[in-house]
Amino acid sequence: FQPQQNHNCKSSSSLTTTINFTDSRLRRHSRAALSSSSDVTTREAGSGNSSPTLREICQGHVPEDLTRKCCRTEEIGYVLPTEIQREGLPFLFSGRDCILHAQTGSGKTLTYLLLIFSVINTQRSAVQALIVVPTRELGMQVTKVARMLAAKPTENDLEQKSCTVMALLDGGMLRRHRSWLKAEPPTIVVATIGSLCHLIEKHIFKLDSMRVLVIDEVDFLFNSSKHVSYLKKLLASYSSCKNRLTVFASASIPQHRRFLHDCIQQKWTKSDVVHVHVNSIQPLPLCLHHRFVICSKETKHQTLLSLLQSDAPESGIIFVGDQSEKSKKAGNAPSTTLLIDLLKNSYEGSSEILLLEEDMNFNSRAASLLEVRQGGGYLLVATDIAARGIDLPETTHIYNFDLPRTAVDYLHRAGRTGRKPFSDKKCTVTNIITSEEQFVLQRYENELKFNCEELTFQIQC
């Protein structure tokens, strides 16, 4: 995703047709696009009255018991498809490789899982689908949704062999997974790239039967120097795009034309790959209200406290930047620790105060997220490890105690709230900045096309 000089995108541009349609014309367009274009851009969210239900879209593709479970209000209860599901699933069911590019919280996970359940054969004992994720936390979340969909609800169903889902994630028990992989390969594997490639290189994990490969948060993985070479091997050397369906997903695909071009050139996908781009003119969910408060570095803590007292958020995430190497060497306490201490000592709200950062051990990280998910109010102090993919639908407030480094990071942090697809309840993203940082925030506003309102604010001492 890094811009390169003299890069020739001509061949992908000639394959690519960007078409903007409004809601009522989308379905007609989708049908036409099924046979031709490779870059589909849709404009409006929400569903009109004539929209098909999720069940109708899945009919004939996904096993009936699963769509029933997914769509019945007494069970999971997804009656209407989100826009990425409505636009993406027809392409996926028709066997096209896809880049699913849609806002945070728009249901991309269910989109690719429904594709997986449409192609796997549970009678076969082989790994048939592989989902690659950037973090252990996101992996556990995706595994949970996949297992929920795979669970057999009735005794009759229990007679049939069920689909098994293995989480092969950093910090897991690789030895136990090795025996499991050999004795009875699972149908679906959710993996972080490091653990996965280690097992592939040791010939313990085989991709011969893989029919679907999903790379979630694809731009993050391609941008990570730690992951990119493994990722490229996985896409082009360890398996061939001809023998599988390849799906990329993210709310941000910077330079998507260049990426489409690379997908085809590098044989990461087949040449008729489709870029399904939902809400291209509105990268952030509309239900987000963005604000900023200007203060000095010295009054940042007090400003945050005052904001929390006045907002009284039931559930919120406070994002903090990573501690610099210089600050570590100087023996300073990390900002996360200072903030946790501050909140525990001075915040008067009733929310549970929790921490999630990369330096914690995996068990403590899991414990924090488990507590957050168990309901009740929470204030989660987190680094960017919580910014990608984590789905905590009860979150109503995001605080950027430190500004994110890039507009893309802003988009993903902000997108940890506003995650109920058919709700228009306003959620708030608040940036605590110094006056020197104001121009950075303005750059993000321009890039991501949102408006940030200044909050004039009296610090309560």
Ligand SMILES: Nc1ncnc2c1ncn2[C@@H]1O[C@H](COP(=O)(O)OP(=O)(O)OP(=O)(O)O)[C@@H](O)[C@H]1O
């Ligand atoms: N059709 C649907 N109807 C109602 N809710 C849905 C539907 N599909 C998904 N959801 C819910 O929407 C929320 C967000 O979904 P998901 O985590 O897949 O978002 P995402 O698009 O992957 O976001 P991100 O880019 O942040 O990873 C989840 O809580 C999920 O249960």
